[in-house]
Amino acid sequence: MLYAVIVSEVLLYLCFSLLMGSFLLYMVPSSNRPNIHVRRGTLMTAAGGIAFLSFFPLLQLILFLYEDIGLYQTIESVIFTFEVGQAWIFSYILANVLFIFIVWFDYQNKRIYSFIGFLFTLLLILGLGWASHASSLDLWKGFITHTSHFTAVTVWAGILLVVSWFSKDYSNWQNFLRWFTPVAITCFTVIVITGIILMTFVVDINDYVRSWVLSYGQALLIKHLLIIPLLAYAIINGILVRRKLRTNKSFNPKPWTRMESIVILLVFSVTAALGQQSPPHEIVQTIKSVGASKLFTTLYQGSFYPEMIVSFNINVTSGILMILAVLFLMLTVLSFIKKAPPVTSLFMSVLFVFTGYLSLVLSII
Numbered sequence: 388m389l390y391a392v393i394v395s396e397v398l399l400y401l402c403f404s405l406l407m408g409s410f411l412l413y414m415v416p417s418s419n420r421p422n423i424h425v426r427r428g429t430l431m432t433a434a435g436g437i438a439f440l441s442f443f444p445l446l447q448l449i450l451f452l453y454e455d456i457g458l459y460q461t462i463e464s465v466i467f468t469f470e471v472g473q474a475w476i477f478s479y480i481l482a483n484v485l486f487i488f489i490v491w492f493d494y495q496n497k498r499i500y501s502f503i504g505f506l507f508t509l510l511l512i513l514g515l516g517w518a519s520h521a522s523s524l525d526l527w528k529g530f531i532t533h534t535s536h537f538t539a540v541t542v543w544a545g546i547l548l549v550v551s552w553f554s555k556d557y558s559n560w561q562n563f564l565r566w567f568t569p570v571a572i573t574c575f576t577v578i579v580i581t582g583i584i585l586m587t588f589v590v591d592i593n594d595y596v597r598s599w600v601l602s603y604g605q606a607l608l609i610k611h612l613l614i615i616p617l618l619a620y621a622i623i624n625g626i627l628v629r630r631k632l633r634t635n636k637s638f639n640p641k642p643w644t645r646m647e648s649i650v651i652l653l654v655f656s657v658t659a660a661l662g663q664q665s666p667p668h669e670i671v672q673t674i675k676s677v678g679a680s681k682l683f684t685t686l687y688q689g690s691f692y693p694e695m696i697v698s699f700n701i702n703v704t705s706g707i708l709m710i711l712a713v714l715f716l717m718l719t720v721l722s723f724i725k726k727a728p729p730v731t732s733l734f735m736s737v738l739f740v741f742t743g744y745l746s747l748v749l750s751i752i
Contacts, residue, residue, distance in 0.1 A: 395443040396659030397652070401548075402433040402440065403515075403537075406485075406508045408545025409553075413494055413501035419562045421554035429553075430489045437511055438482035441475055444518075474518030481511055512538050520666070521588050529588065536581035543574035544651045551644040560640055561632050568625045575621070589666035597697045599748070600687075601673055602680040603664035610657040612743050613650060616736035619719040620647035623732070627723055642729040650736060686748045700752045708746035715739035 409425045445465055453461040466472035485507040494500040513534055516522060521529030546567060586607070590598050598604030624647060628640045667673045674693040684691055701709070715738040722732035 392443050392447050393656070393659045393663055395440045396662060397655050398436060399440040400540075400544075400655045400659070401652075402436040403508065403512065403541045404545035404548055405433045406430060406437075406511075406545070407505070407541040408547070408549035410494065410501045410505040410508060411542065411546055412549055414498050414505065415566075418559060419566060421550055421558055421560060421563060422556050423549055423554045424495075425549060425553045427489060431486055434482050434486040434489060438479045438486075441478050441482075441515070445469075445472055445475055470523065471518045474514050477517070478511055478514040481507065481514065485511070508541075509538065512541065520662075521585055524588050528584075532581050532584045535577060536585060539574040539577040539581070543571050543578070544648070544655075546570070547644055547651065548648050551641055551648045554641065557639055557641055561629060564625065564629050568629075571621065571625065575617075594667070594670055596699070596751075597670050598667045599751070600679045600683050600691070600695075600697065601664070601667050601670065601677070602682075603661065603667055603673075605680045605682055606657055606661040606664055608747065609740065609744060610654060610661060612740045613654045613657060615716065615743075616650055616719055616739060617647065617654070619716060619736070620650065620732075622720055623647075623723045627720075643723065643732075646729045646733045646736075649733060683748065686745070687751060688749070689752055697751055699750045701750050705746045705750040708742045708749065712739050712743035712746055715742060 405425070409423075409430055412420055412423055448469070448471070449458075449461050449465050452465070455461075456464070466476065485504070488494075488500075488504065488507065492500040492503075494504050515537060516530050516534030519529060519533040521533045523529070550563065586592075586595075590604070590607070595604075595607075599608055620643070624640065624644055628638075628643060631638050632640070665673055665677045671693050679691060679693075715735045719732045719735040719739065721727075722729070722735060
């Protein structure tokens with residue numbers, strides 16, 4: 388069930404991103420974007436997917452509780468009395484309305500309908516924020532922070548996914564970059580600020596490194612490492628591609644944005660896994676109740692115990708790995724400059740995360 392929930396979360400993020408990116412791009416004049424075509428059935432599937440996939444956390448909760456009070460009473464209680472259940476009812480109804488809207492209205496050619504579709508998607512994000520873990524801890528601060536974070540993610544990732552995989556050509560790409568680059572920078576800034584605030588709901592900043600002994604902290608570390616290659620791709624797709632297009636009008640930038648979208652998909656996957664781990668509000672107590680991360684205890688070379696104080700001591704091995712990580716990150720960008728296949732840069736990004744992770748974990752004493 389755990390893996391099913393993780394997969395459902397990843398697909399849910401993709402559904403939101405696809406809807407957000409499609410409606411936003413159809414709102415933009417055709418002269419300022421590539422020629423895109425997202426099939427009506429694709430967006431219908433995305434809307435239906437939100438209604439279906441957002442039920443998985445409820446199903447997980449129902450399966451956890453039903454043995455104590457019975458299946459029917461558990462379903463009724465979870466759906467109608469839990470906030471996560473009430474939020475799902477809201478999302479289910481709205482997703483079905485959006486499904487019908489996509490069927491009936493010509494959002495591809497009339498911007499007003501694209502704008503209405505965008506508003507529907509935004510309302511669905513509000514429903515997701517209402518049911519979030521952060522909102523349950525601090526209603527308004529958690530709701531606003533989570534909603535802002537997820538909105539910025541879907542705007543940035545959604546536009547990138549749609550132009551990468553649903554554009555018929557790469558015409559007007561320079562015009563597209565003129566407005567998308569500042570949008571991406573703004574979204575990234577919002578993501579970082581709200582991400583830090585969301586992290587403080589479950590992990591004290593001073594305990595960030597200590598949280599690495601838990602599965603939650605391990606996933607959080609990998610997610611943060613994956614964000615760094617996204618900055619490298621921002622340099623490639625936001626700066627280097629623009630320069631390339633000035634001298635070579637026939638250059639196709641889509642393979643490079645596709646590589647960036649794959650890294651975003653990896654971030655989605657780690658985020659989904661992160662949501663299924665026990666949050667370390669109290670690290671020592673969490674270690675005693677759920678245990679330390681098996682990955683951490685396998686790599687950690689010292690004696691582990693719950694109350695241990697985590698600190699860094701860079702040794703020869705971790706130092707070499709850190710140098711390799713920096714080189715792999717540089718090679719991610721150099722892959723474009725040296726005209727290597729785009730998949731080479733993706734491979735370099737993965738190697739950066741792998742060596743960077745090992746360097747940090749092996750530095751812990």
